[in-house]
Amino acid sequence: MADQKTLIEKEEVVIRFSGDSGDGMQLTGTQFSNTSALYGNDVSTFPDYPAEIRAPQGTVGGVSGFQLHFGSKLVTNPGDYCDVLVAMNPAALKANLRWVKPGGTIIVNIDTFNDKNLEKAGYKENPIPEYRKGDYNIVEAPITTLTQGAMQDITTDNKSVLRTRNMFALGMTYFMFNRTLDYTIDFLNRKFGKKPDVAQGNKLVLQAGFNYAETIEVLASRRVNVVPAKQEKGVYRNINGNTATAWGLIAAAEKAKLELFCGSYPITPATDILIELAARKDLGVKTFQAEDEIAGICTAIGASFGGDLAVTSTSGPGLSLKSEAIGLAVMTELPLVVVNVQRGGPSTGLPTKTEQSDLYQALYGRNGECPAVVVAASTPSDCFKYAFESARIALEHMTPVILLTDGFIANGTEPWRIPAMSSLPEIKPPFAKKGEKYQPYARDTEKLNRFWAIPGTPGLEHRLGGLEKMNVTGTVSYVPENHDVMTNLREQKVKNIENYIPKQTVFGDDKGDLLVVSWGGTYGHVFSAVDSMRKNGHDIHMCHINYINPLPSNIGEIFSRYKRIVVCEINLGQLVNYLRVKHQDFKYLQYNKMMGLPFTVNELVEHFTKILQEK
Amino acid sequence: MADQKTLIEKEEVVIRFSGDSGDGMQLTGTQFSNTSALYGNDVSTFPDYPAEIRAPQGTVGGVSGFQLHFGSKLVTNPGDYCDVLVAMNPAALKANLRWVKPGGTIIVNIDTFNDKNLEKAGYKENPIPEYRKGDYNIVEAPITTLTQGAMQDITTDNKSVLRTRNMFALGMTYFMFNRTLDYTIDFLNRKFGKKPDVAQGNKLVLQAGFNYAETIEVLASRRVNVVPAKQEKGVYRNINGNTATAWGLIAAAEKAKLELFCGSYPITPATDILIELAARKDLGVKTFQAEDEIAGICTAIGASFGGDLAVTSTSGPGLSLKSEAIGLAVMTELPLVVVNVQRGGPSTGLPTKTEQSDLYQALYGRNGECPAVVVAASTPSDCFKYAFESARIALEHMTPVILLTDGFIANGTEPWRIPAMSSLPEIKPPFAKKGEKYQPYARDTEKLNRFWAIPGTPGLEHRLGGLEKMNVTGTVSYVPENHDVMTNLREQKVKNIENYIPKQTVFGDDKGDLLVVSWGGTYGHVFSAVDSMRKNGHDIHMCHINYINPLPSNIGEIFSRYKRIVVCEINLGQLVNYLRVKHQDFKYLQYNKMMGLPFTVNELVEHFTKILQEK
Amino acid sequence: MSDLKIQYKPADFKSDQEVRWCPGCGDHAILNSMLKAMANIGCPKEKVVVVSGIGCSSRFPYYVSTYGFHGIHGRAAAIASGLKVANPDLCVWQITGDGDAMAIGGNHFIHEIRRNINLNIVLFNNEIYGLTKGQYSPTSKKGAISNTSPFGTIERPFRPGELVMGAQGRFFARTIDMMVQLSADVLEAAARFEGAAVVEALVNCVIFNDATHEMFSAKENRDDRTIVLRHGEKMIFGKEKNKGLVLKGFTLKVVTIGEDGYTIDDILTHDAGEPNPAIHHLLSNMQYPEYPVALGVIREVKDDTYENLLVQQIADVQANTKIKKMDDLLKSGGIWEVK
């Protein structure tokens, strides 16, 4: 390893890789974050890419970015602003300059700064001279040329050469942050096992980038080291939210001793859940790529009737399409997990951007009085936990559960301490007992769930359906009073789940001035903001909600202990309005943002500070 | 006409006809109400029938009922309890006895009271002797026998004979309430124009029933007359809510000088709107019976893009299916009326019963921040007005409007003073101007609507779609700040409609103790309850809401003037929760019912009285 | 379907629920045929599941004593697909109407057929929406008057057999409500077929579309106006059994044996197992009065089923993986330990 003397120790660093959609920035970012995680840093990542597969080369619209934040302390979000920006072309520079910290380093591939590219990016002239006047360290690296040089013995096919430029940039950052190339070299060997030439080329370029950085005074003299974070003992891996969701569901099936069935239709950003489950035939997962979202959920309902842990995964527009069938699951009281990875809406909206605007739909988007459980995950890795919880609630309480994640945590990654399966609770679905007279709508007296009779079991033959059913016996019933009874039973069954979920906790003190309420994927940013303000002595506390319907039973009591409450969401105020309904007695301030982006810690701190000042 | 001396004058009467689904009770009730309306009474009706086409004969589940209420004063609902019950078989008696007023008259077709029918109805023995002990006048009419007698010269085909028994019952009630047979005779002549035998048979039976009643002491001696109501001058007709809705839409198209396009898929209880529109080819209405609800709304969106007044009609489960496409209409900001005739939910629920439980779905049931206008009609005839209003708002503000009616007002009828088309306002859609540069998302500065450019117009070529669009120019945009701007513009555009709808009014005094808040189809019952209590000197007032999103701007101010507010709905509290969000400052009491039935005036009075006593 | 054969009587499959179809509705007859077929097939009752959508016909599950699922409109196919794939051991019947399967459910219908999921699909075709009281359906004849087409429809109807084959259908049969034994036979054949088997049951809606099939289904003329196809047998029909079908270029032709020089040898022999659907297409498209209407099993071509392939694929993958349980997956790939 390099000369330790020149190392500057830092607690945390944010890097942003950016380039054309075809420039391999997502891969580059992933490599850097895996290497850092393996090294022992805490890491949080944020891939941010356009809706087009290959948006027009060289334009701002076509820029694909990957931001990562690593540290020797707890890292809960990918960072607002970056210490280092890698810009593979002028458009990338243009799109991302706003995200560079004062004093930050900008590495540009100067070979791409020709007239054509500058024009495509919307620059009248080369902006670098102007930017140099700002507070940046700009490194004009001839990445293309140097890559060609490194590759000359391997191939001169320009396409192949260009495709490895990202490795050059990666090599440079590895030098800058004192990382070994081992993990990436391993990865290249595995990935291109069958094409040793390609592997070799990539490795050469990676090393060339590393070496080149060493020659650049401004980089070599500022080499930074971020020591490993103090993490709990255990075995770790990097994981993104979608994989964690898929795994949580598989784990739940194993714990319930059921087979897992997933009926889904692809949709960004939820598709990766289906992809991961489809790959898990080793664990017996049955995936059914349906003809549309309705078929996705209906096959899952069929599978649930058939005795599987049944799941359907989708995003906003797909959840709209599933509304009617969720009603059927509510009526038939079958277990079902509906995963909705929220994206920017309404309609097709901003398919690759993040938002929290499907909460209303999850809570209310069905005909009739139609209560479903709603749960939300907060971070990439805890998608595992809440997917597992969703399945547990669905199975043990015989109800559909809507699990909300979002594009940000679905694609973002972080290191995750792998749980042992033995540490997870058993899941015990309320199966109907063989040999007893089976009444489909007889209920557990506490939970109020009905019992699950699986086709194939002799003697439990029965019929379910979407028409109102007679209490206990389950025959079709139009009796007015019965409808009232059943409506209230369905409502109460869901309400009772509050007795089977953890109580709400607060980060901060028991009581105080400002309580920040948040939910779902904003956790990391909100936590950072509150944490830093608390460290600065502010009377601020945080209540992050994961169980939304029903809410934990102690929420009202918690709210009563703080002078002011501010609810922060990436929407126009859906949770806050729900709280106004459920806990009307409190006054709620709100902070909302609708940019298809996560909050920044900065804006939150600013906003909370303002509130605190308004004493 | 009969001897006027024996007439007892009454202000109002409620009759309930009931029998098997095949007994023609709906027709009978309609005849009586039309005759009464023509005579000058105010009338309100309530058909109540099973979900099956011909539910099993003779069973309680198969009973079809038709209640009507007519009076010499304002009649706003079909009445809670009836003065006269006609029960064509034991099951009808069993199902409806609970609805007979103390002292009421019950006419049974005693010929049907055989062992088989009694058993089917769930009677162990003939209940009439027992019922006689109660406070009823029971007339055991051998309707089948007498019908056979009346028909003997026409036909002896038993099926044909049996089919006319309802005319016998009708004839009896015509005698009892001093009605002429003219209207029904006319009707029979028209209906069976091509089958004079059938017409003749029906007429004979009708007359026979009339004559028979005259021979029955208990009926002849209690003959009742209800003099014409004092109604505003004008031309009247009876109308049900679905027809009124269809007509309101046609009227709006005429007033906007547009063609009307309706894309729908049949679903109870909304189908009649499509049926009426399909029959209106004379007025150029284009109906498209689509392959499903999604195609229904999508064809309408296509037609709206093409420059028609576009409409889609459905009921609960269908609205679920339309969610995604409503989002498209929100995003493209095209005019569209979505009529939702609410029925009992969730899922398939109680398809032929009424409920107000789709309000949440109308307000919130879409992905993303997706504001749509929501309007609700209150009575059968004002469906015309609110359908017209929905179209006006949709067209003038370039937005989808969801019009909520319900099974009760959709099928119920009342006399309606026919408006002259000249009395209705012109509708002026904001067409884009030819010759000017067209920017699809440029807006009216007040209303914030964008302008409508119709394909076929040279120079206005443009492209719309579900992806987020750049403000003003309408190109696809992923710019974060633009999404915020557009989200707020869409929200504000809908909010601004509060400036273009009537202010909320109150029935009662300016301020007071109890304000009853209701919405949609509960109007008639709530009004009766409040009216009667006010007449009894109670400090009670009524605020019936028709414009739900946006709410009239003065609602908060109104609420502030009453000590207590109670919100009554046929659901678990959807409007009240919406009010908690929109006007959090007030405390709301609530009264809810989930029986697939309208409120009764009685229960409302009881409940309000209790509240008032809880001072 | 299980191999275990149990001795059942039709009544064993009858439920205790009152049948709520109109008196005279054709659905009653199909129910009777189904009870017969279920008894004959002998699949253990607890393994039989009847899934339906919404419509008069879709009330079916309540009338049999097996497991049942009364779904939502148009989604019977998807629900049944999920059930069968999740639990291939069950014998799954899908009951659906012309509206349920060919209007709102059209997409699921063609996809379940394409995927060849082993389902027994009974399409109750009364050419009308019964439950909603008489709107025309995608199978209503062009010009049909109904409450939503008071001046006659302007749409040419689907022909179910044609659509089924357009979607790669491997089994298609047709029957008429009144022909109780034929119905029982084709239902049984459908159940025995491994794959998506569609039975078009021509049923009469006495209330809203009375006598729509009567031209050829009425007892008096049925023998002359329909032909019951049986695999391996000559395509002969008529009261006198003297009419038959011959091939003429790309079309079929009705001939009388003994006339115009046609002998029994000229008559086509029905090969339901022919993979090329061309002739099955022609047969299923035959319409009265030009042709007799084809009944019986028109097409029956074996192919892999979706669920068998899935089970096989899972078994193959599992045979070759080190990941046997969740703990293995959790610890696979790029992991590291913090000590």
Next chain:
Amino acid sequence: MSDLKIQYKPADFKSDQEVRWCPGCGDHAILNSMLKAMANIGCPKEKVVVVSGIGCSSRFPYYVSTYGFHGIHGRAAAIASGLKVANPDLCVWQITGDGDAMAIGGNHFIHEIRRNINLNIVLFNNEIYGLTKGQYSPTSKKGAISNTSPFGTIERPFRPGELVMGAQGRFFARTIDMMVQLSADVLEAAARFEGAAVVEALVNCVIFNDATHEMFSAKENRDDRTIVLRHGEKMIFGKEKNKGLVLKGFTLKVVTIGEDGYTIDDILTHDAGEPNPAIHHLLSNMQYPEYPVALGVIREVKDDTYENLLVQQIADVQANTKIKKMDDLLKSGGIWEVK
């Protein structure tokens, strides 16, 4: 479509928006053919509307300067249907993908065809979901590896032509992205056809399903592995123009003219206008290597269009009614006056 013919150049139909397909994507070529076709057809630009669903291909409306509507996934057919029925004077193109039209939109697709609405439907078939980054589609070959079928699909694909005809399709044509002139020709033919016209454009997704059509579409072999059908012409193909199709029982057979005794007279003549779809079925189902893949207009059979019948029906009713305006309706039937 209007009769008025205007002189256009392809560039007149180009929009000012940057085309955002991947370099090398087959969609670019179809766009070029479309610009040509639009110019040739000469329908006034303001009467041309392009409606699409969601998918890479469905970005199309942004790239032409006509009216355009980028709908939601699968619903292009329904939106286009409503637009055309509301406004029959427009020339409406529907752009859709194999996922958009045959997965989520399958039902609308078969119904628009059945109804025979005069739409020009261009189905971009790349046998993959492009926009969502590479999942198999209902047209992916059985066994295809994709990110949701890592071990190969277990579903037999739809053949679009077969499904179209199963849904009563009256016009079906096929082209290949690289054959720019043929594409322009069939697109023009589709536009000129009055009724629902489906053009299957075989396009290459370079990123997620590269070369899926290459076996027969590659320039070197194309002449031998495809056949361009033209109405009234012999079904001849091959670099040497010496191969042809003949009929054998119910199937087609490839022969070489001059071999095995086959002469040009034995070769079938293409009759796109034959109402009986049997041979069009066989033609559209031909698959390489057994057969050449059929290109060009395979079926083109005139029939009434939905919107014409509707306009006619409205006119007929209006000619015979006393109800001419809303006031008339309001005062029709059972009314009474209160004075």
